[in-house]
Amino acid sequence: MLDNTDRRLLRHLQADPTQSVADLARASGVAASKAYKRLERMEELGVLKGQRAVIDWHALGYAVEVSLRVSLDKTEPQAFDRFIAAAREVPEVTEIQTFLGRVDVRLTVLARDMPHYQHLYRSRILTLPHITEIEALMHVATIKDVEALPL
Template sequence: MQIDDADRRLLRHLMADPALPTAELAERAGLTVATCWRRLERLKERGILRGEEARIDWRALGWEVEVSLRFTLDKTNPRAFDEFISAAREVPEVIEIQTFLGQTDLRLNMIARDMQHYQEIYRERILALPHIADLDALMLVATIKESAELPL
């Protein structure tokens, strides 16, 4: 989808500060408030802006462990992916589920309060997920870069 320079300015300012009021966003992007509002609505209608969300820092709430789990599924069952994903969605500590092409079929990102909590979740909930042929766990040590900003 094509966007113009004014749309790019709006998106850059929104990425930098999503809580900007429309009037301030319009001023920073060099637009009138009415034009800014219309452009935002058009970006939403086109599916470029998908809405607003609160970003909560789970670490600040005491969740100290993040693990990326990579799964290869036993694909002899044609419903393996659907059944695995359905069961994984039921684990509240799983914060992200992704599917891949290649040797790894799925990746789950999960959080835990501490290592003991992680071990409990891993043994009781993760290992109970259906159709696991292989599993690899990567413990997060440090996040070097985390950004949802696009090069607009």
């Protein structure tokens, strides 16, 4: 699927996603037109999922981050889909992950402070449908946060 040229492009893109296609091509040892076509192809294949700004929410006053482990009612056939649909509507839920096992879903919730979190928890989280169990894990520190892997 990917050859060495694609991997070189991806390595340089991972290292600095802000560089232009011309700079990326130069660093990868290919012509800019070739780099552009390969990046476009990798996007079409779903290898590249786009570019986005990474915002430091703590710098913007969101001091509380909580992971919620949620177990859902497994006797209700539509419980999972209804829960996910409702959770997506809560703006402060910034991440939703699903699991196999006792815990079905993990939500990441951001809040400005503890009173804001308590309000969100009571008014938006506890009202989500089909919850049978919920466990809150208060985020203390991020030790490692990278999406880059060796290519």
